[in-house]
Amino acid sequence: AQTYAESEFWKQEVDAGNMPPVAERLPDAPLVVDLRAKGREPGRQGGTLRTMITRSKDVRQMVVYGYARLVGYDADYTLRPDILETFDEEDGRIFTLKLRAGHKWSDGADFTSEDFRYWWEDVANNAELSPSGPPEFLRAGGRLPVVTFPDAQTVRFEWPVRHPSFLQQLAQARPPFIYRPAHYLRQFHKSYADPDGLAQQIRKRRVNSWAALHNKYDNMYKNDNPSLPTLQPWISATTDKGSSRFLFVRNPYYHRVDSQGIQLPYIDVVEMSVVGGGLVAAKANAGEVDLQARGLDFRDTSILKKGEMEGAGYVTRLWANGAASQIAIYPNLNFNDPVWQKVIRDVRFRRALSLGIDRRIINRALYFGLAKEGGMTALSRSPLYDPDNLHRWSSYDPATANTLLDEIGLTERDRRGIRLLPDGRPMEFVIETAGERQEVENALAIITDTWRDIGIKLVMRPLDRDILRNRAYSGVTMASVWFGWDNGLPTAETPPAHLAPTQQEFLSWPKWGQYVQTRGKAGEAADMPAAQELLRLAEAWDRALTSQEQEIIWKQMLRIHSDEQFAIGILAEAPQPVVVSDRLRNVPVDGKWAWEPGAHFGVHRIDEFWFADAESNS
Amino acid sequence: MSPLLSVHNLRIGFGKAPDVVQDVSFSVQRGETLALVGESGSGKTITCRSVLRILPRAAQIRGGQILFGPEQTDLLTLPERQMRDVRGNQVSMIFQEPMRSLSPLHRIGNQVGEVLKLHENVSADEACKRVLAAFEQVGFADPERAFRAYPFEMSGGMRQRAMIAMAMVARPQLLIADEPTTALDVTTQAQVLGLIKDLQRETGMGLILVTHDLGVVANMAESVVVMRKGRVMEAGPAGPILTDPAHGYTRKLLAAAPTIPKDIEPAPPLPQEDLILEMKDVSKTFTMKSRGWQAPQLVKACQQVNLKLPRGKTVAIVGESGSGKTTAARIAMAAETADAGAEIWFRPQKGAAPVAVHDMNSAQRVAFQRQVQMVFQDPYSSLSPRMRIRQALTEPLEIHGIGTWAERRDKAEEMLRLVGLNPGMLNRYPHAFSGGQRQRLSIARALTLDPVLLVCDEPTSALDVSVQEQVLELLEEIRDEAGLSYLFISHDLAVVARLADEVAVMRQGYIVEQAPPATLFNNPRHPYTRALIAAQPKPDIRRPIDLLEVSRGAGAPRDWPEPFGFDGDDPPALREIEPGHKVRHHA
Amino acid sequence: MTFFKYAAYRLVTMLLTLLVVSVLIFVIINLPPGDYLSNQIAELRATGQAEGVAKAEFLRKEYALDQPIWRQYLVWMGFAPGPNGYSGLLQGNLGWSFYNDEPVADVVGGKLWLTVLVNVAAVIFIYAVSLPLGVIAAARSKTWADYLTTFIGYLGLATPNFLLALILYYYGRKYIGLPIGGLMDPSFEGEPMSLAKIWSVLVHLIVPTFVIGTAGTAAMMQRLRANMLDELEKPYVETAIAKGMSPSRMLTKYPLRMAFNPFVADIGNLLPSMVSGSVIISVVMSLPTIGPDLLDALRTQDQFLAGFVLLFVAFLTLVGTMISDLLLVMLDPRIKFAGRRS
Amino acid sequence: MSILPDGRYVDDAPYDAAEDLSAIERADLDAPSWLLMWRQFRRHRLGLISGAFLLFCYLMLPFAGFIAPYGANERNALHLYAPPQAVRLWHEGEFVGPFVYPITAERDLVRFQWTYEADRSTPRPLEWFCDGAEYRLFGLIPTDTHLFCAPEGATVFLWGADRLGRDVFSRILYGAQLSLTVGLIGITVSFLLGITLGAIAGYFGGVLDWLIQRTIEILRSLPELPLWLALSAAVPSNWGPVAVFFIISIILGLLDWPGLARAVRSKFLALREEEYVRAAEMMGAKPGRVIRRHLLPNFMSHLIASATLSIPAMILGETALSFLGLGLRAPAVSWGVMLNDAQNLASIEIYPWTAIPMLPIIVVVLAFNFLGDGLRDSLDPYKS
């Protein structure tokens, strides 16, 4: 049997008898990470990792970065069991999850199928806690699964129809927690807690019902309750929410070890401080962080490099952004103005817009030419990548663009050379932005010039993020700018729902999305053939039996997108500066910076990073 | 022995203009009083101020020396830091216009006591005690009230006395008094002068006394400097100069000095029919600004004043400083509202329906304001500091839309000439005038509108006798030609005797005696009237008045002999003892 | 009217005004269509997060948000009893912040005093710097001292705050080791007061105070200088000089007091304007003041939080105006508030 | 002069009792007040220079396009972040006339900066009265003639180029057109309101005062932030940035007056008790006149100082609001917009010339200040 070394950090506690030794804390079969096989160096425990967030709410990033999931992606973006010892999928309908025997919550209590049952029966299906029933993602074809708990280490989900996206959902950056620390939460649950004690708690916590109390203490994602047991590598150790510094200490019961028998995470303490967005670069430049990407933009690179050269003790790495597009324009197909709507829905118009963008210059001006120019599609590292999709309708070709626009019949122009709409108004194409990113403004400034050549006047309108969304959702926005799809690295198994008009967040079809999301209560049904085709394909993917089938569907959908230019991507894979302390090891040199899949740092397994001593460093 | 202060060949000028003070020299010994007399605007004030080096920014000292003290330090070159010790401590000054010279935001006691704190390092209590004592000495009936009062709550004379107290509490070696008693009635004046004399005897204080009142000079000064147009005309011991003036100007001055004529021909009582102004039962009670927790103190400024002013006549009010003269006049002008029950009637023309001044509508008010004008006791504060004199003088015309621009300017020029000023001064701001010049400006302004009633509140107090003569003549002339009526307030009984058709004597808010001047001056009945007349100084060095004696005046009302005495708020009625002669006495 | 009567009268007016303002604030907050919970419910529904919806619905009921608007106001203020014993502002229940998912009191609690701290520091800075400098600039007008202070003042005024903050932070850190952002070293947070902690707070306050304060300082200094110049030639100043007062004492006792009148009128606005004015600064400089919360609350229509903060700022404004009115009467005995006879 | 035996001093210059006043200068007397003021003002050297400078600035505005070598939004894709270029006269000891060396950009992928290399061998003389980007003279006449332009194959970035390769110098000139004008409207509105209402409240007191005071209190207590947020959602989409900013500066003016009004009021409460105000009233002056002629002049210094102080706020107003998406934005150019672009560390530390717009702001603000000071001085009665 493997022997495990006790961490310095908890040694005192263990010696004092407050905590069992490490061997007893680990699951019977911990997840052993073979670092060398991954091309990483095994490290040693210790150290404090400093990083910054811009709002105190962002403590939830620890859940993202920690990335302990039932199943999670590995570096190749394939799904592997993580907290689970194994999982088993039958027919895309029946999922058997096997837990690790002896796995414990961060407070030392056993983690068993009871925790799943508690969630399923006492939370998800409790009318007071979840009045509208279990979460939507558990529905396949509108049907809920049958969940059974054959033994302490086994949980089974069984659907009548295929539910292929179930596992992917579990691996999300923001995972659905389908388990809860039952032993802890029972004290707030009406069915378990002693009524007097509960009533007292309700009063003390200034809430009005036991459900509110339960809700208050049950936030696995928000990470705001330090006493809530967790399975993440670090556990929150800061109680004061108003604080500007949050500390996280190593989870003594964490389930991963390296092949030397050293329990992960290597790093003892993570210190997150809340810093104003504008000051992140300045603080990083001053060497006040060990690992930072959030809050840094590409344009900070020069100042970061400068700090690096002046010996602030870090290196600046440039990772590629994992969003499908760094900047994408979403012409609103649901725009309320009927004349405009008709124009926008004309594919030739959208193609002309795209052809009228000089992506090379934008790339050069904003990203030193380091980003990838082209439309919005799967990124080059995705198996679904197709260079044709990237380049279709996305080369700078004002002549073709003009021809296309003329073909639509927009031939009239005013004195300034701006084309006129059929009803005689000049074509002032208003693009609304969230006003947060200067690169967007600069890109639009460049596009303004090239669009003028095709007779379209671009009017940029910076708004507040929330206002922008609300306007777009209600159809008053003509067009908006946002990132491309979060997930630029899809595989055939990735659910393609976001490619079809199923979500209002895709700002080209907010109303169609609402229609699907609200099951017809709001919004409008998609009424363009291409969009209907996308919907059909998305459903087909659900039913597809093999990944080959799924891949074909994916490719069709991507092809439709690049053909139709629903969203006009401009650039992708823009470099994301990542500041890494000189002392920090195992941080990939060439990583992907993606929310989905990958949970930003999560997929790079921050728990495997470690601090080299100063001597061994030089 | 070296003199306490000697001024040698002092020359001062403004801007590029010629010197306003030319080669002035004089000296003051310890314990000596030097009187500085002369024409209004002759540079007296500027000379005095140069001793303390507090000249207007635009002034330049172009030459000369001012030597002070046993060391004969030149005050003109003394470093600022040492100068600070001289000011207020060794040399202090009573400014000519005390109303402007006090900070409006600080209580009087505070401002006066500050001198002690600055130079003598005394405790707050001690300072307070000494200030109260000084207030008592300068004739405040209620020193406590004065201590707590703000300048705007005081009458002109009270402010002047506060200024005097301020200059004297620190017992300086040299006191420069620039017309210190212009706003004081003669008894109070005697008291103050007596006080200064005492202090001189006690401490050997030197005194430079600027005054226009040759009677005061005769009573106070050992030596005299006569100035005119910035030059010393004559200087030397007081006796010879007053008795046998050598210089033509001095002679002219002495000749112009007014006195109460011995035998005024008795005039019939004033006609009672065509009254231009009638005040009935006018009383005014002020509420003093109190500290948050104290109950507010009430001041009865004037009480039950009844006055009748026939058209074309002059009614004069004389009386104690602080007795409510100004208040009564302001009420007549509708500048102040009287307590309830008062009635003031104004008849613009003969036979016209009277206007109730206490209750006018806005049309009436506009008409009233055009016909009634006032010469303010304090001309400096009644001129807007940011208006050139031309604007100030043409403003009344502009307000009432009279004339064109050029006509207004011509009128302004003419008015200036009438009061003896140079129209070249039209572009100046008010601060660039001497005290007497400002007073004349004020008169000129009041006259521009050709009013029918003019309320004059001590209009000539700052004028030298010759200019005063000129102004009085002017007033008489207008009265006779245009039938102007005057409500005339003055401390100078000689002026009153000359101008008035009827005189009301006020004391503590009450009219105590009222009669035509002949009757009043020949046959004064009320003890206070008698005291006043006795206290009037005469420009005769051989017959000095006993300052101490006259300053006692008639004493407090409760000490007055029967049937005049009364206590508190319960005075006897004003009764007619002979036609046109009213005296407040018990029947 | 005695001072006390006036003060009492002023207090009553203030409370009445506050009442009016509270209504207006409530209306303004509710003016934009929708509210936090409805938005959230819509979004949660759309994304299929049913548990959130339940919670949101629950909160709506709990805080009477399902009732007509006038009733909501009454309940919020505590004039009418709310459901389930929700008691309203007057009884100290500040309501629930939906955005932060915490009682408003908890969100606001610690930050209020920090807000006050930062702003009071700025106010002190403004006064401590601009009073003497303004007086000196006036007394020594048209000398290098005057020009230099003017120049620096305008430099601060003409630099956008954020740029100024960035420059000061960056070079401050580079050359004198000043900390960047925050109000104290994080390690002191939640620690009891100690000298080291106070020191840390002071060091951290340097840049924010400077950034928030410069604009105010320059403004105050220039205005003070102008007003002082007007007073310096007045006769009462000569009297003071004739008394032999030292210039500094004389200047502060007499002309300064006179020149101060317009500033007293504005004292009331100092605190509240900086609370709202420093919102943006606080956001960019990551100061844990109430400002950023207010901005978030307004953006997301988190009505109780926004309402309370706004009401609090309004309260500060009103109290400030009242104090300045009272000070005005105390400072200038000539002032009467009675009407003019026309 | 003679000394009499009794020690008396007697002046023996001829004495004329009736000696009249000296002759007066008519011209001087008839000078209208503005002339007198101007004479005073002329003596304030700095104020005079500042005034002349500002006059020059404003006169230049219609010609900004002519003086600027580039268009306001003319990008030079090959010269991003180009540093300021010197215009030289001598090349290798030889007089060539004004010329520049062409520069070429290099991507430095180690430091992630643009570096520039000047080609010192080929001097390129500037072109004069040449054709360039189109602009509107006086905002009306479209033309494309510029005073000077970059020669073929070279650039002339006097003050460098920004992130998109736009000429900072030209943009400053164009920016002046907006920065120096639009905000003035807001100031005017707020001053008019503030002075009028403050004066009414202070002078009349009583009920009017009460009403105005409560309005002020309520206005001040009401939050501006939600207003801006609402506004940013409500402004029609196709409004140009300048139109939006125009509206906003007027609204700013409408909201900004209470501070001034209170200052005016408190001062007037005290001033109205002054004797000269009473005197004017007793002469029959109407309230309007009393306020204009007697009260306002005594508060002029404060007003001038306040007006001067709001100049920087007016120029930079948009930077504060752009945070809420309401400020001026591209394609409008103003100094505030330019500074907004420069609000990051790289601009300060690596490309400092992008922060050059601070310079004209400060110069203009100081000029306004000295002009105001001169004005104040010329109104000061004691300065003569």
Ligand SMILES: Nc1ncnc2c1ncn2[C@@H]1O[C@H](COP(=O)(O)OP(=O)(O)OP(=O)(O)O)[C@@H](O)[C@H]1O
């Ligand atoms: N700031 C000034 N600018 C120009 N001239 C001035 C200024 N101040 C005073 N003067 C002039 O200087 C002369 C002397 O003034 P000063 O005040 O000394 O006169 P005065 O003898 O005290 O007169 P009065 O008896 O009227 O007070 C006057 O003619 C006056 O007009």
Ligand SMILES: Nc1ncnc2c1ncn2[C@@H]1O[C@H](COP(=O)(O)OP(=O)(O)OP(=O)(O)O)[C@@H](O)[C@H]1O
């Ligand atoms: N605004 C005021 N507030 C309080 N008391 C005042 C006010 N104005 C005048 N008084 C008081 O009223 C009384 C009369 O003042 P008034 O000015 O009428 O005196 P006066 O007879 O003109 O004296 P003087 O000869 O000294 O000018 C004085 O005691 C004075 O202190």
Ligand SMILES: [Mg+2]
């Ligand atoms: Mg004089």
Ligand SMILES: [Mg+2]
């Ligand atoms: Mg009087």
